[in-house]
Amino acid sequence: LQSLLDMMVAEEESLKERLLKSIALCRKELDTLCKELQLGPFETEESTILQMEKNLRTCVEVLQKQKRDRKQELKALQEQDQALCDILCTALFTIDASSVPSLEDLDRYRRHVASLNTLKEQRREEFVSNKRQIILLMEELDHTPDTSFERDVVCEDEEAFCLSEDNIMALQNLLQQLEGQRALNEAVCAELRARILALWERLQIPQEDRDSSA
Numbered sequence: 001l002q003s004l005l006d007m008m009v010a011e012e013e014s015l016k017e018r019l020l021k022s023i024a025l026c027r028k029e030l031d032t033l034c035k036e037l038q039l040g041p042f043e044t045e046e047s048t049i050l051q052m053e054k055n056l057r058t059c060v061e062v063l064q065k066q067k068r069d070r071k072q073e074l075k076a077l078q079e080q081d082q083a084l085c086d087i088l089c090t091a092l093f094t095i096d097a098s099s100v101p102s103l104e105d106l107d108r109y110r111r112h113v114a115s116l117n118t119l120k121e122q123r124r125e126e127f128v129s130n131k132r133q134i135i136l137l138m139e140e141l142d143h144t145p146d147t148s149f150e151r152d153v154v155c156e157d158e159e160a161f162c163l164s165e166d167n168i169m170a171l172q173n174l175l176q177q178l179e180g181q182r183a184l185n186e187a188v189c190a191e192l193r194a195r196i197l198a199l200w201e202r203l204q205i206p207q208e209d210r211d212s213s214a
Contacts, residue, residue, distance in 0.1 A: 033063040074097065081093050088163050088164060095109060141185065143181075149167075
């Protein structure tokens with residue numbers, strides 16, 4: 001009986017030792033996770049060694065999941081940011097990708113990406129609207145795209161057009177140039193029509209001849 005009791009005591013002491021080691025490791029990992037996640041120091045309630053070890057392990061698992069979730073969201077935001085920056089030719093959002101982002105950092109990043117998406121849609125709408133007018137003006141003026149920029153504008157692949165601020169300004173300038181050319185042509189036509197009308201009057205051209213010429 002004494003031998004059995006000694007063996008039971010030894011097993012309990014061994015279990016206690018394992019639990020204490022596990023508690024120490026969990027506390028150490030919790031401290032690290034709290035710093036990485038920018039949380040306050042973790043405090044445990046008084047309880048048995050077994051319950052304390054279970055509580056600490058559960059907390060470690062919860063914080064590890066938070067860390068994974070934040071890193072995954074950061075990666076997803078960076079991919080969206082990179083794609084938008086390629087289209088808009090803007091600078092990437094400044095954030096330390098090597099550390100775990102805080103909730104505030106993620107919130108700022110989300111709002112930044114949302115603002116870029118809004119800007120992209122605004123510029124896309126402006127591009128499509130201006131492109132439609134430019135194509136109509138080119139057809140009206142019998143103008144063939146003769147620069148690389150003009151060819152990029154009228155090409156069918158609208159998604160390939162870089163929506164940078166410089167390109168949008170160049171697009172507006174091209175539209176204004178074509179509108180100016182149309183206005184100039186209309187003014188010349190009006191002047192020529194007036195001269196023709198004056199010549200008809202001086203030459204006393206019959207109305208039926210005027211109608212056929214018109």
